[in-house]
Amino acid sequence: MSSDQSSKNKKSNPFTIIKDDPLDGDRGYGAGSISLENMSSVIVDPNEDRAFVDMGAMHARSEVERRVKFLPDRDAVPNGKLYWIVWVTVEKGENGPYFSGVCGSEIRVDRSIKRAYKSMPEHVTHMEKSLKGKIIVAHMDEHSKRLLRDFLVDFKGGEMWENSSDELKQALPES
Template sequence: MENNEKPVGKKQIALNIVSGKSKHKMGFGAGSIELNNVSPVIIDRGEAILDIGAMHGKSKAERRMRFSANREDVPNGRQVWIVWIAVERTEEGQCYAGATACEMWIDEEERRGWKILADHVNKLDAALKRKVILDELGLEEKRLLKELLISHNEEWWNNSPDELKNALNVTE
């Protein structure tokens, strides 16, 4: 491929790689949050996909929506989940270290949505702190998430903590 040619096809989204930078920062930015180690997964309409747009409230499901904190404003919405996945490098290698799920409801016809932004921020923070909070997900959502994580990188899945594996252990 020549330098002036561009690759054909969609750019594939991947979970962020853990940076090798020191976590012990001093001075300016000492209290900043490192988001390079977290990626959002959207579970919607029987599919789990990586959607980096969710980092800024601009996932495919969230685009062109007016959000309300009042659930009654979206009576005909469908349930959509954002799952924050934190990736970490351990002695065994990379792993999925934290995972938290947040709910939202979307009504595309009315272009209205419901979500609690504070819940999304708190769950993102919990995932970064290597917590696993997936109790609210149904069996199908857990199955879809597990399949996505394994298909994305089975080695990372195998290196992941038992807490995550047990939370996604779906038996039908």
């Protein structure tokens, strides 16, 4: 087998999501990795008045991200429809599960030209801050914040919203 064929047959490992504690055990493979199992991606679509979980966003393959080419310049997509990918982290507290981190990241999609805008550094930063329990939604428009709040309040009967911090409730107030 030639070296070209050999390199094609090798499996790549660009990113691994590790379940449970990545530092449990021998500290070998996976040591220092971040577990994303408590994070979900909620798509807020103010154009259709809806919010929904789409785990495809974890790998940039959500319903709204498919079949478009992303550009790093917002001005390159002047007619793009606004969407938010909200990175929501859930933790378990003394009263039960709650939303610990909630950070919204903008995307703009213009299906007619198959182009979209997304700031990858912003998305990565917001994912990390959500994992650290931060609330970053002040930059979202009021309609989108209302849709997000309604979704979180209704999720699993509202228990998780009730157990969440006052900071989150103040950032997403009732209308």
